[in-house]
Amino acid sequence: MKLYLQRDTSDIYARYQVCDESGRLKYNISGKRTPSGESLKIYDLNSEVLCKIRGIGFSVLSVYSISCGGESIRLNLAFANGRAAVQFRGISFYVRGDVLFGSYSILDADTAVVCSVGKDFAKGCTQLEVFQQEREMFCLAAAACIDSLAVGRAPALQMT
Numbered sequence: 001m002k003l004y005l006q007r008d009t010s011d012i013y014a015r016y017q018v019c020d021e022s023g024r025l026k027y028n029i030s031g032k033r034t035p036s037g038e039s040l041k042i043y044d045l046n047s048e049v050l051c052k053i054r055g056i057g058f059s060v061l062s063v064y065s066i067s068c069g070g071e072s073i074r075l076n077l078a079f080a081n082g083r084a085a086v087q088f089r090g091i092s093f094y095v096r097g098d099v100l101f102g103s104y105s106i107l108d109a110d111t112a113v114v115c116s117v118g119k120d121f122a123k124g125c126t127q128l129e130v131f132q133q134e135r136e137m138f139c140l141a142a143a144a145c146i147d148s149l150a151v152g153r154a155p156a157l158q159m160t
Contacts, residue, residue: 001020001021001129001130001133001136002020002021002127002128002129002130003018003019003020003021003026003127003128003129003130003136003140004018004019004020004021004120004123004125004126004127004128005018005125005126005127005128005140005143005144005147006018006019006123006124006125006126007125008028015029015030015031015040015144015148016028016029016144016147017029018042018140025045026044026045027042027043027044027045027050027140028042028043029041029042029043029140029144030043031053036056037054037055037056037057038053038054038055038057038148039052039053039054039055040052040053040054040055040141040144040145041053042068042137042140042141042144050068050069050137051066051067051068051137051138051140051141052066052067052068053065053066053067053141053144053145055145057149060078060079060080061076061077061078061079062076062077062078062145062149063075063076063077064076064077064141064145066138066141066142066145068137068138068141069137071090071091072090073088073089073090073091073093073138074088074089074090075087075088075089075141075142075145076088076089077099077145077146077149079100079149082100083100084098084099084100086099086146088142091138092108092109093106093107093108093114093138093142094106094107094108094109094111095107097117099146101119102117102118102119102126102146102147103117103118103119104116104117104146105117106139106142108132112131112132113131114130114131114132114135114139115128115129115130115131115132115135115139115143116128116129116131117129117139117143117146126143126147128140128143
């Protein structure tokens with residue numbers, strides 16, 4: 001299943017809109033930043049909270065707690081020297097690729113691809129292809145966390 005993560009700037013609390021491959025709105029991600037961190041929630045179209053994300057950021061390390069369906073994980077993102085390190089706790093996920101440029105895959109303990117993430121320049125959004133439906137919320141939450149931090153860190157592509 002493909003999902004498209006599009007930044008939403010129409011509201012101060014809105015962060016992303018998530019559409020399916022048909023272009024229909026499937027989820028909304030909203031939240032707010034405070035001096036102590038940030039809080040995000042993923043909602044379905046009935047405004048039901050499906051996933052909660054709580055983040056604390058430091059200069060080179062950001063830590064997110066992601067809770068969905070009675071299960072929770074921690075996502076650690078560290079940035080240094082133009083590189084990023086991603087670490088999951090509570091679930092055996094690994095990242096392969098370059099998160100700063102928005103091109104990476106999330107793998108499980110058996111190195112099976114759970115989700116692949118890439119930029120869709122034609123649509124101006126981030127595309128997720130989820131291969132394990134039961135992990136859709138965790139993949140979407142992780143992609144939103146990574147995207148919110150990677151903005152402004154990666155060099156801009158210059159087209160002539």
